[in-house]
Amino acid sequence: MDLLQLPSELLYLWHTYRTEVLLSAGILFAVVRLALHWRTRRSEQGLTRPALSSIEEKSLPALIQQPVELDQHTKLPSPRPPRPKIGPKRVTGTKRAKDISTAQELAIDSVQPLIFYYTLGGTTRVYAEHQASLLSSTSERILKPEVLDLAQIDYDDYFISPPKSPNANTALFYILLVPSYDIDTELSNFLAHLRETHHDFRIDTAPLAGLAGYAVFGVGDSREWRTEREGYCKDAIDVDKWMARLTGGRRGFPLGQGDTGSDGGVKKTLEEWTKGIKGMISGLAKGEGLGEGMKGSGEAIESEDEDGDDEAESGALVLENGRAENAESVRKPSKRSQTDDLEDLRAPIPVDFTTTRPSSKTIAPPPKAMVPVNSPTYNSLPKQGYTIVGSHSGVKICRWTKSALRGRGSCYKYSFYGIASHLCMEATPSLSCSNKCVFCWRHGTNPVGTTWRWTVDPPDLVFAGMKEGHYKKIKMMRGVPGVRAERFAEAMRIRHCALSLVGEPIFYPHINELLAMLHSERISSFLVCNAQHPDQLAALGPVTQLYVSIDASNKDSLRRIDRPLHRDFWERFLRCMDILREKRFTHRTVFRLTLVKGFNIEEEAEGYADLVARALPAFVEVKGVTYCGTSTAAGAGLSMGNVPFYEEVQAFVLSLEAALLRRGLEYGIAAEHAHSCCVLLADRGRFFKRAEGDEGGERKWHTLIDYAAFFRCLESGKAFGPEDYIGEPTPEWAAWGRGGFDPRDERVDRKGRPKAVEVVE
Known part of the structure; x- marks a missing residue:
């Protein structure tokens, strides 16, 4: 056969028998793949222990009921971990709180008090400086207090992590003097910073746990707000709550409240409160710690108020059965007996697991007025x-x-x-x-x-x-x-x-x-x-x-x-x-x-x-x-x-x-x-x-x-x-040098007497 005719002959054969060739190749590939699969399965079965009878299973320990493999050193069977099950993992049990306070106790030989305050008119600054003088001590263990204005500092320097102490064994103690106002002030931004720091997943649960402790003193006026619910010392209460979270519950002294409308005034109440603070700081400097029995001391979470639902903390409204309720009323679940009729129980609120918060049941509170009617600010503006x-x-x-x-x-x-x-x-x-x-x-x-x-x-x-x-x-x-x-x-x-x-x-x-x-x-x-x-x-x-x-x-x-x-x-x-x-x-x-x-x-x-x-x-x-x-x-x-x-x-x-x-x-x-x-x-x-x-x-x-x-x-x-x-x-x-006073008008002094206009060339 001529070599020039060979390609055409091969092409003719391919067109004639291509179906048989392709089918044979597919069958051959399937046989080879199946053989390799069987060989691999037999090798895996050779490494596992054969199944036991039901009687033998009952007589052997549970340890060897799982597949085992030979240990390289002892040549004895060693337990083999079970294969993971397909599907989501079910988590059971309750969340255990970390004992942050005891884990981070330091060897303290001196305490540095830092007094933070906020003021609009300067009154709270006077209180802070007075408190600093009361805390000044001749003891080397208690350093001279520093007074800091919250409006002048960078929050990141003090309220995301504590600043470096002058000495390795010197611990910082925060004291915050917080007045309450009826308008949005810098305190609103400070509270927002504390709240955002707590909820920021990039920051530790208690980033301020390295502090020796903290205490908050609020200044309010009972004549304007009769109760805490109406707003009396409301900002101080919020600061105390968020500081408890950020410090892991290292409240060194209970929240103090000074009433500007009382007979004794704020100064007397502050002096009594500072006396207790001073004694507590002295104990810290001696290494006695915050002590037991103090609310907020020791454990990071001590009450349901400090471990409440985040939505309840923010004051959001929760719609239940077409009815709006304040989140405060649904914060604590009621205790029911096991014999309660199931029809009396409310259906659980649907949860969006991407946010772990109620999805369609939560609405934001409505915006408030910038200057609320009948507020002290609203009443004082016309006087000005x-x-x-x-x-x-x-x-x-x-x-x-x-x-x-x-x-x-x-x-x-x-x-x-x-x-x-x-x-x-x-x-x-x-x-x-x-x-x-x-x-x-x-x-x-x-x-x-x-x-x-x-x-x-x-x-x-x-x-x-x-x-x-x-x-x-x-x-x-x-x-x-x-x-x-x-x-x-x-x-x-x-x-x-x-x-x-x-x-x-x-x-x-x-x-x-x-x-x-x-x-x-x-x-x-x-x-x-x-x-x-x-x-x-x-x-x-x-x-x-x-x-x-x-x-x-x-x-x-x-x-x-x-x-x-x-x-x-x-x-x-x-x-x-x-x-x-x-x-x-x-x-x-x-x-x-x-x-x-x-x-x-x-x-x-x-x-x-x-x-x-x-x-x-x-x-x-x-x-x-x-x-x-x-x-x-x-x-x-x-x-x-x-x-x-x-x-x-x-x-x-x-x-x-x-x-x-x-x-x-x-x-x-x-x-x-x-x-x-x-x-x-x-x-x-x-x-x-x-x-x-x-x-x-x-x-x-x-x-x-x-x-x-x-x-x-x-x-x-x-x-x-x-x-x-x-x-x-x-x-x-x-023009420059002429004074700029309109000659058609008459310039007078403070008593209304005519005053000559001087022209300076």
């Missing part, structure tokens, strides 16, 4: 001149409004931007803030929070309430001597709104809708934010002028002055600077620098210049802090010694201007208002120009706003920028 609008907004008349009505001058906004104070409404849609600034008018007594967790009033209710409250305040001025009739009539039509009263206006979820309502009635808007909410700042719509408070030039100073609640406050701050830079062509942007002597004036001009270079605002306002003169201001760390003189503000402005020029930034001093201790820097390239049509004329500052042009731009629906509504030149009397 506020009108509460809805559940979270407020309005108040500024002292400059009263001054303008009487012809005694307007504030800096008139000198800089042309806004007469008697036409201005000062309000806020959010009394809450995410900072606790040392110079705050409310000194931290307003609610605080990092996220909005309260009820939200609609913007139309807020807008109507603001106007109504403002007009009522204006009407109250008609009987004040010296009020000018023409200005009183003008004041009954609001022309401007400063959203800067207190709190954080941009925090309000419907801030853009509220601004639109203001603009619809041709009311211009100034909005002030604290550079801690970059997402809200980026989403902000049109506003006549946008302020950002710049109270420090570096991270450490910002922490000391603004005392922010956000842990990433500096990152948020810098992100807001970048957002402000992006908005400089769509908004009139302003840096607001509040100078606090001893905090942010000394050697910080260069740092402020770096921030200006990053954000490039249109204006920079530099203002000395205003001291309110109340006792609570001292509690916030502020006194008259922190208020700079106007000469010091002027010197700082000159140094800041020089620092900006060194960076190639053409900012100059555009105006001043000495009576507000305020100076304005502006961008020369944008606001220092000649009048339109006057090419050879003199350049002048144009910081005033053409409000009619602003509304025309807004109503046109087209994109516009700050240059589209620049007003007339800044008046001469507001």
Whole structure:
């Protein structure tokens, strides 16, 4: 056969017999696979002991009833572990609590007390310092107590794991002085931190078990809250509960409670409680431990209250048979006898095993009001001149409004931007803030929070309430001597709104809708934010002028002055600077620098210049802090010694201007208002120009706003920028060195006597 014909012959044979070939190959593969399987099974059976008869099984120990294999060393049969059963493992029995306290007892030769406190007005700090003096001892075993403000420390440094002791055999003892308030304060964040630490699966069950112990003292007012259920010392009770969990039950002394409404006061109760604490710490220093019989001592879990269901702890509502019940009522199961009728027993609540919590039966508690009606805070705000609008907004008349009505001058906004104070409404849609600034008018007594967790009033209710409250305040001025009739009539039509009263206006979820309502009635808007909410700042719509408070030039100073609640406050701050830079062509942007002597004036001009270079605002306002003169201001760390003189503000402005020029930034001093201790820097390239049509004329500052042009731009629906509504030149009397007082008004001293206006060239 020719070799060339061979491939065609093979192809012909393949097509003819391919079915038989494939079938034979499949059968051969199956036979080989089956043979290998049988061989493997026989080898496994050779290693196991043959089955015994039923009689032999009963006579042999249970140990050899399982399959066995030969031990390599003894050559004797050794027990072989049983094969695991297919299916989920059933867990039976009860959970045994770990004896954490006894497992981590240390050899103690000295104790370091740490006294933590929180305060709004400074009273609790006085109690903490007094307690520190009572605990001071001549004994070398008890070290000098340290007093720490919960608002100033980082919780991670103290309440996730104890800080390192100065000595290996020195144990730390925590004492917490906790007042109770009717508003959300920094204590709310502290309690949230304790709760989250307890529930964090990445952290040990009792991360603070290394402490020698802890004790909590609560301060409350029985005149406001008669019982614990109504709120008396409620925050202290919660702190004590969570500390019991985090320390493994190392409660060194029972919860103390001081009543500010009692005859003896808090001080006497605190001294008696501290006496017991001191004796207990002395015992710890001698190595006696927490002792037996003390509630919370020894065992990590001592009562059902401290071992309750997590959902019950959070106060969630549990729906049972279509009926809502408080979780407190279902926390402890009732004891039933074994003879109870099964029909009387309730069906078990379905459990979602992915979360180990009731799935469809649990609902979150409804949000509460930011400032509850009939609360002490709600009742005290009107005494300070506020009108509460809805559940979270407020309005108040500024002292400059009263001054303008009487012809005694307007504030800096008139000198800089042309806004007469008697036409201005000062309000806020959010009394809450995410900072606790040392110079705050409310000194931290307003609610605080990092996220909005309260009820939200609609913007139309807020807008109507603001106007109504403002007009009522204006009407109250008609009987004040010296009020000018023409200005009183003008004041009954609001022309401007400063959203800067207190709190954080941009925090309000419907801030853009509220601004639109203001603009619809041709009311211009100034909005002030604290550079801690970059997402809200980026989403902000049109506003006549946008302020950002710049109270420090570096991270450490910002922490000391603004005392922010956000842990990433500096990152948020810098992100807001970048957002402000992006908005400089769509908004009139302003840096607001509040100078606090001893905090942010000394050697910080260069740092402020770096921030200006990053954000490039249109204006920079530099203002000395205003001291309110109340006792609570001292509690916030502020006194008259922190208020700079106007000469010091002027010197700082000159140094800041020089620092900006060194960076190639053409900012100059555009105006001043000495009576507000305020100076304005502006961008020369944008606001220092000649009048339109006057090419050879003199350049002048144009910081005033053409409000009619602003509304025309807004109503046109087209994109516009700050240059589209620049007003007339800044008046001469507001220029640098002229003082900034309107010559049409009359300046008076505190007793109402005319006062000459000095012009300093």
